Amino acid sequence: MMRAVIRNLYLAALAIFLLTPMLVVVVFSFDANRFPTLPWGGFTLAWHREALGDALIVSAMWNSLIVSLGTAVLATILGFCAAYLDYRYRFFGKRSLMLVIAVPPAVPVTILGMAMLAALSRTPMFGTPLGVIVCHVAIAVSFAMALIRLRLGDLGDDLEQAAWNLGASQRNGLLHVVIPFCRPSLIAAFCLSAAVSLDEFMVAWFVGGVNETLSVRVFNLLLGQVNPKINAIGTLVLATSLVLVSIAQMSARVGGTRKDAA
Numbered sequence: 001m002m003r004a005v006i007r008n009l010y011l012a013a014l015a016i017f018l019l020t021p022m023l024v025v026v027v028f029s030f031d032a033n034r035f036p037t038l039p040w041g042g043f044t045l046a047w048h049r050e051a052l053g054d055a056l057i058v059s060a061m062w063n064s065l066i067v068s069l070g071t072a073v074l075a076t077i078l079g080f081c082a083a084y085l086d087y088r089y090r091f092f093g094k095r096s097l098m099l100v101i102a103v104p105p106a107v108p109v110t111i112l113g114m115a116m117l118a119a120l121s122r123t124p125m126f127g128t129p130l131g132v133i134v135c136h137v138a139i140a141v142s143f144a145m146a147l148i149r150l151r152l153g154d155l156g157d158d159l160e161q162a163a164w165n166l167g168a169s170q171r172n173g174l175l176h177v178v179i180p181f182c183r184p185s186l187i188a189a190f191c192l193s194a195a196v197s198l199d200e201f202m203v204a205w206f207v208g209g210v211n212e213t214l215s216v217r218v219f220n221l222l223l224g225q226v227n228p229k230i231n232a233i234g235t236l237v238l239a240t241s242l243v244l245v246s247i248a249q250m251s252a253r254v255g256g257t258r259k260d261a262a
Helices: 002-029 046-053 055-088 094-102 109-120 129-153 158-165 170-181 183-199 202-207 214-223 229-261
Strands: none
Touching: 002 229, 046 055, 046 229, 055 094, 055 129, 055 170, 055 183, 055 214, 094 129, 109 129, 109 202, 129 183, 129 202, 158 170, 170 183, 183 214, 183 229, 202 214, 214 229
C-alpha cells in the first residue's frame, strides 16, 4: 500500500515537473501583459492575432507544414521498408544496416547538424525545404521503423506464407496482408515523424538557410527583445504536437487491442 502511494506521488511530481513549463507558456500566451509577469494582466488574443498577422511567422508555418508532411511521408515509407526488410529477410550486413538507421537520434543534435551542413553545403538542396526534409527523414525514420517493426513482430511467420500458398504473389501478399495489418503502426509512425520534424530546431537551423521553419523563427525572435508572440507560437506548436502524439498513441493502442482480440 505504502509503495503504491509513494509511486503515485512520484509520478504526480514528475508530471507536474514536465507539464509546468508548457502550462506557463500557454497561460502567458493569453496574458494582456507584454512581459510574462505576475499578477496576470487579463485574458487577450492579441498576441495570437499578431503572430498570425506576421508575414515571417506565417511563412515559417508554411515551411514547417511542408517539411513535416514531407518528412512524415518519406520516413513512414522508408521506415516500413526497413522494418519489413528486418522482419522478412536475412542477409550479410543486416545488423550494420539497422545500426546505421538507428544511430542518428542518438547523435548530439549539434554534431548531427554540422555533419548534415557539411554533407549538403555543396548540393542544390542546401538552404531549401527539401534539404531540411532529407535531414529530418534521417532522424525520424528510426522512430518509424521501430513502431512498424514492433507491429510486424505480432504478424507471425505463417500469415503471409499462407497467402502465398493460396496463390497470392509476394506483391499481393504485401499489399493485402502485411500493409493492412500494419495500418495502425503506419498511422502512428506518420504522426510521430511529423511531430519530430515540427519540433526539431538545430538541424533545420543549420541546413535551412533563409527558409525558416517555425522553431527557427522562434529562435530568431528570441535573439531580439522579449516578444509575447513567442508564447503564442509555442502554444500553437504545443497543441499541434500533442494532437499528433495523441493520434500516434491511439493508433498504436488500437493495433494492440486488435491483436489481443484476435
